[in-house]
Amino acid sequence: MLKINTTLTPADLSPKLTRVFDLAAAKISSINNNTDGETPVFTINGKYTSRGWTEWTQGFQYGCAILQYDATRDPAFLEMARTNTLKKMASHVSHIGVHDHGFNNVSTYGNLLRLMNEGVLEENQWERNFYELALKITGAVQASRWTALPEELGYIHSFNGAHSLFSDTIRSCRALVVSHQLGHVLMDEQDVQVNLLQRAIQHAETTAKYNVYYGNNRDVWDISGRVVHESIFNTKNGCYRCPSSQQGYSPFTTWTRGHAWVLCGFPEQLEFLENYSGAFSNSSNSSDRWHHLSKEKLIEKYLTVAEATANFYLERTPTDGIPYWDDGAPGLVHLGGWMNKPADPFNDHEPVDSSAAAIAAQGLIRLGNFLQKRGGGDEGIRYLQAGLTVASRLFEEPYLSTNPDHQGLLLHSVYHRPNGWDHIPDGQKIPCGESSMWGDYHAMELAILIKRMAENQPYYTFFS
Secondary structure, eight states: OOOOOOOOGGGGHHHHHHHHHHHHHHHHHHHSSSSSOOOOEEETTTEEOOOTTTTTTTHHHHHHHHHHHHHOOOOHHHHHHHHHHHSSHHHHTTTTTTHHHHHHHHIIIHHHHHHHHHTOOOOOOHHHHHHHHHHHHHHHHHHHHEEEEEOOOOEEOOOOOEEEEEEGGGGGGHHHHHHHTOOEEOOOOGEEEEHHHHHHOOOOOHHHHBBBBOSSOOOOOTTOOOOOOEEEETTTTTTTEEOOOOSSSSSTTTTTTHHHHHHHHHHHHHHHHHHSSSSOOOOOSSHHHHHOHHHHHHHHHHHHHHHHHHHHHHHSSSSSSHHHSBBOOGGGGGSTTGGOOOOOTSSOOOOOHHHHHHHHHHHHHHHHHHHHHTHHHHHHHHHHHHHHHHHHHSTTTTTOOTTTTTOOOOOOOSSSTTTTTSOOTTOOOOOSSBHHHHHHHHHHHHHHHHHHHTTTTTOOOOOO
């Protein structure tokens, strides 16, 4: 169980945040100069390597440069990000075969547009038009990967096929929401206009119903807040078939990065809904449900998911808040009482996943802030302090990479344990000491969020 530091403030973390960005500068430059044009995915012996599997991390690479500029105002990183986004990200905007648009394109085009909206970048109409067009298209392309279900549900299906709903994809709803904000729609067959916000909500509700557990005896392993990586459906009739997992240990345990995507994705959608004043539908093609959908009822649904997954994280994570890669991984039995002591990334049995911690910490902070803003004081404070506690641990050794020869920023990340894709260093029995591009990006995103809170700067959201 996480041991929450109840006295931490965002300002208390300022020295650690400064160090994060000091270290990130050289690492981002090294990756940019030494990857031979390939997409960096994860490190082997401290050097980023590529794996040609959808290139889902390229936006994180250039997104890191944007966040570095956001934090330091060093123009070299802005130039790096602008140039590479222009040259290399277009194929990701029109990629019809993946569920990762919210990762690749909101992290690049979205962050650049956000900085222009905030007045950090000088207003340039043509540059703004370029970012907005990319974001409009990416949201529509992502929404077109659609599997419809009965009862007006449905989901953006994963690259596994139309039968597959991934928990990861809740964060790709950002792409649909931003595209909707910009006034865009998906034009479907017979010129049917598809409302992108509706699709984002349908995907979130489907994820909440099938990928998250609430302690209602759904199966023998139904623990409130548990998250399954993948749900499988019969695409002929929309019938739910079973839980599954691609990167976790089993369908009946919790792969902690999949859990973290849900824990982060729902609070940021809550923040959007809280600030959204428009209608959920302005289309004659929509049912009465969409014309009369209550924002408060929707917020209540999303809060149920966010609080259940947050409580699961607090209760089933080691005391320092760094999770092992799967809470049912078989080797954990050899780490007796693993939830009642700090995580050990150098143990002989199961790896930790620091990237899951970075993603989850952001979700905890956003949920805490959301609840406090709505008057949920005690619980809001608890989640906020939990997120700050996890961040404080991540932003120090052995998780923060201080070795100038290591290209990674956040150590002890895990990619795909079942496939054996993670590097095991000499002298170790499990993967450790390596970094991932998504782990580095989310560590920096977490640092930006806390830095802005500490300095009373504009609150960092994907939709600002």
